[in-house]
Amino acid sequence: MKYFLLACLGVFALGVLSLFIGVSDVTPMTLLDPATSTHAFEMLMVSRVPRTLALVLAGAALSVAGLIMQMLVRNRFVEPSTAGTVESASLGLLVVMLLAPGLPVILKMLVAAAFAMAGTAVFLGILRRVPLRSEFIVPLIGLMLGGVIEAGTNFFAFRYDLLQSINAYMIGDFSAILRGRYELLWISFGLTCVAYVAADRFTVAGLGQDFTTNLGLDYRKVMALGMVIVSLVTATVVVTCGVIPFLGLVVPNIVRLVIGDHLRRTLPWVALLGAALVIACDIVARLVIAPYEIPIGTIMGVIGSGLFLYFLLRRRGYGE
Amino acid sequence: MIEVSNVTKSYGGSEVVRGVTSSLPANGVTSIIGPNGAGKSTFLSMISRLLPMSSGQVTVDGMDILTADGDAMAKKLSILRQDNHLTARLTVRDLVAFGRYPHSKGRPTSEDLAHVERSISYLGLDNLTHRFLDELSGGQRQRAFIAMVLCQDTKYVLLDEPLNNLDMKHAVAMMQLFRRAADELSKSVVLVLHDINFASCYSDLIIAMRDGKLVRQGAPAEIVTTANIQEVFDLEARVEIVEGRSIVHFYL
CATH class of the missing domain: 3.40.50.300 (P-loop containing nucleotide triphosphate hydrolases)
Incomplete structure (x- = not known):
């Protein structure tokens, strides 16, 4: 608990730091100087605070979504971007662009969530039918499924000249976050809280169907609850800031190595570390080619794929 | 019956x-x-x-x-099948404590904790309570599973x-x-x-x-x-x- 509070303070400090990074002149000095404070304060409230909040909310929720998925699929290598979930959400957005471009953003998100859920269901359906001789097969199937869906999305996006619009969703980017354009992410925060309340159910489900039934829980209900949370979180994040790849994979695995899989204990850490990693990546994204920005999805892709490889190649523990 | x-x-x-x-x-x-x-x-x-x-x-x-x-x-009624393969990384104590889930719903009372301690010591796992299951030998893991089922107290x-x-x-x-x-x-x-x-x-x-x-x-x-x-x-x-x-x- 002491460590957790310390870590919270650390993330808070990181968040404050991220408030003062950017092109426009917002620093503690300009905020205090009467000549510039009005403008600086407005910048802070309209752009910087929403951006940092969006980073925290998206980072925490996506990491927790990855954690839940790993428990329910019982595989350490799945997360929304290695299971076809993210690609299905994007397909949903393309369908909205084609058929009902004027839809309010919340309905767009719900359509994307419905597609995400369907895509994840297809993924789980394939897993049930394929003999899983190695745990690496699971993310491979997910990546292939995601690739197929993405190819279909790209084909139709190309046909209807929407490639650029859809690509904006495919690569995570927080540079367009302003007040009024990130509030949807509070939904994913709410879902993260729901996940915490149901943490023990997810841990039990992570022991497998037999253990779950033995302990008196309805396995299918727990699975359904988890998949609804994962799909909604994925959809809200993709709609507001785009795909942040590998986040849900890297963060839970780091936490697992240190404190294991008891979700009641690990879930707050996963949320916190996810937020911290996204803030840090966003700071890097804003600094490397300042005054321009690299999309955070790119930075996360580089760091995340490196860590993903590390976990794949890491030697397994005794007795496995 | x-x-x-x-x-x-x-x-x-x-x-x-x-x-x-x-x-x-x-x-x-x-x-x-x-x-x-x-x-x-x-x-x-x-x-x-x-x-x-x-x-x-x-x-x-x-x-x-x-x-x-x-x-x-x-x-x-509690059941333990053979060949239990766990991917979840739990400690022995956490696993055994989950045996109390039907009674405690994740919020163990002192009575639940007493059951956990008793099962752990019945199966001679006292020295292993903080070890992760994936760090145990097959026999130790089997004993941890049985402790979990006994802890369910059915x-x-x-x-x-x-x-x-x-x-x-x-x-x-x-x-x-x-x-x-x-x-x-x-x-x-x-x-x-x-x-x-x-x-x-x-x-x-x-x-x-x-x-x-x-x-x-x-x-x-x-x-x-x-x-x-x-x-x-x-x-x-x-x-x-x-x-x-x-x-x-x-x-x-």
């Missing part, structure tokens, strides 16, 4: 368990024996609601296992090959533990066993299966005979009485 009536399981056209009718007592140690492929594990999985049956009915103290509330059933405890991976010393200790659970806490322990001599020495009741059918049921002294071994296992063996128990010699 677990009443099993005319339970059948078929895959495609072949029947793995064929019309088994029996009743398992509310108290004591019951062992299910039989050759490979006799349907023992399938039978155990069906009476513990892990596997749907093709036809038939099972009631536990009058509650139909298919319609009874899952939570109520989890307080009455009247009926069903275990599929609980002696798997255990050395001789731990196997004997395990059977003695089941005996004590039956005698002192008046539980009903139902085991699928491969070692017929353990079944003979520690059971009150033996059920013998072959080709999906229940072929013999009775006290060890009636079941463990040369003629029955021949019929159930298709094996010529000698049966001797040692200290009042029937012991099967089949090594030579």
Whole structure:
């Protein structure tokens, strides 16, 4: 608990730091100087605070979504971007662009969530039918499924000249976050809280169907609850800031190595570390080619794929 | 009492368990024996609601296992299958504590914690409580699973090959533990066993299966005979009485 509070303070400090990074002149000095404070304060409230909040909310929720998925699929290598979930959400957005471009953003998100859920269901359906001789097969199937869906999305996006619009969703980017354009992410925060309340159910489900039934829980209900949370979180994040790849994979695995899989204990850490990693990546994204920005999805892709490889190649523990 | 009536399981056209009718007592140690492929594990999985049956009915103290509330059933009957492979990284204590889930719903009371401590020490896991399961040997892990099931504190405890991976010393200790659970806490322990001599020495009741059918049921002294071994296992063996128990010699 002491460590957790310390870590919270650390993330808070990181968040404050991220408030003062950017092109426009917002620093503690300009905020205090009467000549510039009005403008600086407005910048802070309209752009910087929403951006940092969006980073925290998206980072925490996506990491927790990855954690839940790993428990329910019982595989350490799945997360929304290695299971076809993210690609299905994007397909949903393309369908909205084609058929009902004027839809309010919340309905767009719900359509994307419905597609995400369907895509994840297809993924789980394939897993049930394929003999899983190695745990690496699971993310491979997910990546292939995601690739197929993405190819279909790209084909139709190309046909209807929407490639650029859809690509904006495919690569995570927080540079367009302003007040009024990130509030949807509070939904994913709410879902993260729901996940915490149901943490023990997810841990039990992570022991497998037999253990779950033995302990008196309805396995299918727990699975359904988890998949609804994962799909909604994925959809809200993709709609507001785009795909942040590998986040849900890297963060839970780091936490697992240190404190294991008891979700009641690990879930707050996963949320916190996810937020911290996204803030840090966003700071890097804003600094490397300042005054321009690299999309955070790119930075996360580089760091995340490196860590993903590390976990794949890491030697397994005794007795496995 | 677990009443099993005319339970059948078929895959495609072949029947793995064929019309088994029996009743398992509310108290004591019951062992299910039989050759490979006799349907023992399938039978155990069906009476513990892990596997749907093709036809038939099972009631536990009058509650139909298919319609009874899952939570109520989890307080009455617990089951451990063989070959439990966990991907979740939990410590021994966390795993055992999850055995209390039907009672505690994740918020353990001091009574729940006392159960956890007792199960851990019954199975000699005191030194391993903070170790992760993936850091244990097969036998240690098996003992942790059994501690979890005992911690659930149900009247009926069903275990599929609980002696798997255990050395001789731990196997004997395990059977003695089941005996004590039956005698002192008046539980009903139902085991699928491969070692017929353990079944003979520690059971009150033996059920013998072959080709999906229940072929013999009775006290060890009636079941463990040369003629029955021949019929159930298709094996010529000698049966001797040692200290009042029937012991099967089949090594030579």
